[in-house]
Amino acid sequence: MCTDSQSSKLYYITTPIFYVNATPHIGHVYSAVTADCLHRYKLLKGYDSRFATGTDEHGLKIQQAAGIAGKDPLSFCTEVSESFKDVFQRCGISYTDYIRTTEQRHRRAVEHFWTVLHSKGFIYKGTYEGWYSTPDESFLTPTQVTDSTDSTGSEIKISTESGHKVEWMKEENYMFRLSAFRSELLQWFRLNPKVIQPMKFHHLVLQWLEDDLPDLSVSRQKSRLQWGISVPGDPEQTIYVWLDALVNYLTVVSYPQNHAQRWTAAHHVIGKDILKFHAIYWPAFLLAAGLPLPQKIYVHSHWTVEGKKMSKSLGNVVDPREAMKKFTVDGLRYFLLRQGVPDSDCDYYDDKVIKMCNSELADALGGLLNRCTALSLNPKQVYPQFCNICFPKESPEGLEGKAVSDDYRMLEAVYALPGLVEQHFELLQVYKALEAITACVRQTNGFIQRHAPWKLDQNESKDKQWLNTILHVSLECLRIYGILLQPVVPDLADKILSRLGVKTEERNWDSLRFLVKYEGRDCTLEGRMLGPNLGILFSRLERSQ
Numbered sequence: 001m002c003t004d005s006q007s008s009k010l011y012y013i014t015t016p017i018f019y020v021n022a023t024p025h026i027g028h029v030y031s032a033v034t035a036d037c038l039h040r041y042k043l044l045k046g047y048d049s050r051f052a053t054g055t056d057e058h059g060l061k062i063q064q065a066a067g068i069a070g071k072d073p074l075s076f077c078t079e080v081s082e083s084f085k086d087v088f089q090r091c092g093i094s095y096t097d098y099i100r101t102t103e104q105r106h107r108r109a110v111e112h113f114w115t116v117l118h119s120k121g122f123i124y125k126g127t128y129e130g131w132y133s134t135p136d137e138s139f140l141t142p143t144q145v146t147d148s149t150d151s152t153g154s155e156i157k158i159s160t161e162s163g164h165k166v167e168w169m170k171e172e173n174y175m176f177r178l179s180a181f182r183s184e185l186l187q188w189f190r191l192n193p194k195v196i197q198p199m200k201f202h203h204l205v206l207q208w209l210e211d212d213l214p215d216l217s218v219s220r221q222k223s224r225l226q227w228g229i230s231v232p233g234d235p236e237q238t239i240y241v242w243l244d245a246l247v248n249y250l251t252v253v254s255y256p257q258n259h260a261q262r263w264t265a266a267h268h269v270i271g272k273d274i275l276k277f278h279a280i281y282w283p284a285f286l287l288a289a290g291l292p293l294p295q296k297i298y299v300h301s302h303w304t305v306e307g308k309k310m311s312k313s314l315g316n317v318v319d320p321r322e323a324m325k326k327f328t329v330d331g332l333r334y335f336l337l338r339q340g341v342p343d344s345d346c347d348y349y350d351d352k353v354i355k356m357c358n359s360e361l362a363d364a365l366g367g368l369l370n371r372c373t374a375l376s377l378n379p380k381q382v383y384p385q386f387c388n389i390c391f392p393k394e395s396p397e398g399l400e401g402k403a404v405s406d407d408y409r410m411l412e413a414v415y416a417l418p419g420l421v422e423q424h425f426e427l428l429q430v431y432k433a434l435e436a437i438t439a440c441v442r443q444t445n446g447f448i449q450r451h452a453p454w455k456l457d458q459n460e461s462k463d464k465q466w467l468n469t470i471l472h473v474s475l476e477c478l479r480i481y482g483i484l485l486q487p488v489v490p491d492l493a494d495k496i497l498s499r500l501g502v503k504t505e506e507r508n509w510d511s512l513r514f515l516v517k518y519e520g521r522d523c524t525l526e527g528r529m530l531g532p533n534l535g536i537l538f539s540r541l542e543r544s545q
C-alpha cells in the first residue's frame with residue numbers, strides 16, 4: 001500500500017501506440033522522445049515514474065496490410081513491432097513498458113472494460129449507417145466528408161480532416177452511448193482548462209463539443225473484421241479498434257486488478273491527428289467505466305519534410321535510423337525537441353539539423369566545456385576555488401570586485417533557469433526550456449570572453465584568484481546546464497557531468513542549487529578533481545553531398 005505522500009509522487013506517461021502498417025519515422029520518434037523527456041525529468045525530480053509505449057496491432061487497416069504483404073497478421077505485427085522497439089531503443093527511449101495489443105494481458109483488460117460498460121448500460125445493439133475511413137479507423141459524420149477524385153479520376157468521398165478515402169457502411173453492431181457524456185465532458189474541460197496542452201487544442205475540443213455528439217459504433221461484424229478482440233458473449237462481432245487501443249493505457253497499469261493508484265497519475269502524449277479519440281472518446285469511456293480521467297493530454301503538431309507532408313507516395317519519409325547515423329542520437333533528440341513547437345507544424349530538413357547542432361551543441365556548449373576545463377587554465381584539473389572578494393555578493397561595481405553588471409545579470413538568469421525549465425517542461429514547451437538554456441550558455445560564453453582568463457597571470461595571486469573564480473562560476477553554470485539537459489540529451493549531459501566530476505547521486509533536481517559559494521555557503525565540489533577528458537563533446541556535423 002502506498003501512503004499519500006508516496007502516491008503524490010507517482011507519475012505515468014504514455015505515447016500513442018503506433019499502427020504496425022508503417023515503419024517508424026521521425027514523427028513517431030518525436031512523440032516518443034517528448035514522452036521520454038518528461039519521464040526522465042520526473043525521475044530526476046524524485047517521482048516514481050512509469051513510461052509506456054508500444055504498438056496498435058488490431059483492426060481492418062492492419063488486417064488489410066498483412067494481406068497485402070502476404071503474411072499472417074501476427075507475424076506481420078511482430079516484425080513491425082520489433083522495428084519500433086529497435087528504433088526506440090537506439091534513440092534512448094527509456095520506456096518501462098512496451099505494450100502490444102495482441103498480448104493476452106491486453107485482451108483480458110479489453111474484455112473486462114467492455115463488460116463493465118455493457119453491464120452499466122452504456123453499450124447497446126443498434127445499426128450504424130454512415131461513413132468510415134479505414135486508414136483513420138474512424139467514423140465520420142456527413143459534415144466531415146467531402147468530394148474528391150482518386151488517381152484514376154473516379155469520384156470518391158474523403159475525410160476533410162485527413163484527406164483519406166471513406167466508404168459508406170451499414171451494419172448491425174454495438175453502439176456506445178457517447179451522446180450521454182457531452183455535457184459532462186464540456187463541464188470537465190471548462191473546470192480543468194489545463195488538462196489539454198497547449199491551450200489551442202483545448203479550445204478546439206470545446207468547439208467540437210458544442211456540436212451534437214452522436215453515439216459511437218464500437219464493434220464491427222466478424223465477416224468484415226476478424227483481426228481483433230471478439231465482443232464478450234457475441235463471437236459474431238469484433239471490438240472497434242479504437243476502443244481496443246485506448247484501453248492499452250489501462251492494461252499497462254494492470255487493469256482491472258492493481259491500476260487504481262497509478263492510473264490517477266496518467267499523462268498522455270499524442271499527435272494532433274488523434275485528439276478526438278483522446279479528448280472525447282477516451283474520457284467518455286472512462287467516465288462510463290467509473291474510472292478517473294487523465295491528468296494531462298499533451299498534444300503536439302506534425303513534422304513536415306521540406307515543406308511537404310511526410311508520405312510513402314512522396315518518398316520523403318525520414319527514417320530515424322538514418323537520421324541517427326547522420327546526426328547522432330543526441331543530435332536528433334536535441335533537434336526534435338529544440339525545434340518542435342507543439343502548437344504548430346514544424347519543418348524538417350537536414351541543413352536545419354546540422355546548423356542547429358553545430359551552433360548550439362558543438363560550438364556553444366562544447367566550446368564552453370573546453371574553455372572551462374582547459375589544461376592551460378586549470379593545470380591541476382580541479383574544481384577551483386571561488387573568491388567572494390573578486391565576485392562580491394553586494395555592490396556589483398565595488399572597489400575590490402572584478403565582476404561587472406553583465407556578470408550579475410548572468411547569475412540572475414542561471415538562478416532562475418531551473419524554475420523556468422520546470423515550468424516549460426510541465427506545459428510541454430520543451431523548446432522554450434531549451435531556448436532558455438541556450439541563452440544562458442551564450443551568457444556564460446560571453447562571461448569568459450569578456451574576462452579573457454587566458455590573459456591573466458597565473459603566478460600572480462590576485463590574478464590567480466580571479467582566474468579560479470571565473471572557472472568556478474563557469475563550471476557551476478555548466479553543471480546546471482548538464483543537469484537540466486539530461487532529459488533531452490542524456491548521453492551528452494552525462495559527458496558534461498562526468499567531465500566535471502559530478503557523481504551520479506549529484507545529478508538530480510535537488511542538486512540544482514547554483515553557486516552556493518556566492519551565497520557564502522560551503523561548496524562540496526571545490527577542490528574536487530575533474531573527471532577524465534572524454535574528448536570532443538559533440539563533433540561538428542558536415543553536410544552530406
Ligand code: ME8
Pocket residue numbers: 015016017018019020026027028030031056245246248269270271272273274301302303304310
Ligand atoms: O494513430 N509528426 O497510430 P499511428 C509528428 N494507433 N508526429 C507524428 C507524425 C508526424 N508527421 N506522424 C505520426 C495511431 N506521428 C493509433 C494510436 S493510441 C491509443 C492509438 C505520431 O501509427 C503522432 O503521435 O497513426 C500521432 O498521433 C501518432 O504518431 C499516430 O500514429
